[in-house]
Amino acid sequence: MAQDVRAEVRQFITGRFPQITLDDDQDIFALxxxxxxxxxxxxxxxxxxxxxxxxxxxxxxxxxxSVTAIAALVDRVGTGTEAPAG
Incomplete structure (x- = not known):
């Protein structure tokens, strides 16, 4: 699943910025x-x-x-996980 998440995230980012070549570990803010x-x-x-x-x-x-950081976040938080109220 992690590769699927990475692919979706990469596609989303490069869809907005087609002029860039993006590696999964590149800091998109630094770009x-x-x-x-x-x-x-x-x-x-x-x-x-x-x-x-x-x-x-x-x-x-x-x-x-980065793509890697977003994929790690998704993995850590988990699909459908609700945040605690507060």
Whole structure:
């Protein structure tokens, strides 16, 4: 499943920025293409497309900085996991 998640994330990012060549471990923020609006799009993509509820304490830049980081977040949080209320 991790490879499927990576492929979907990579496709989403390169769909928005077709001019880049993206390695899974590249920091997409350091590439200079990502702004705060796209960062929120990434969160929405993870929640809506991948079916993972991202808890507030996981909304950190490092969790969305690369394809590998996003795949790790999805794996850690788990599909369909609800964040605790609070």
């Amino acid at each position: 200079g293409f990502v702004n705060s609006l796209f960062a929120m799009e990434l969160v929405m993509f993870v929640e809506q497309r991948l079916g993972v509820r991202v808890p507030n304490d996981e909304l950190r830049r490092e969790n969305f900085s």
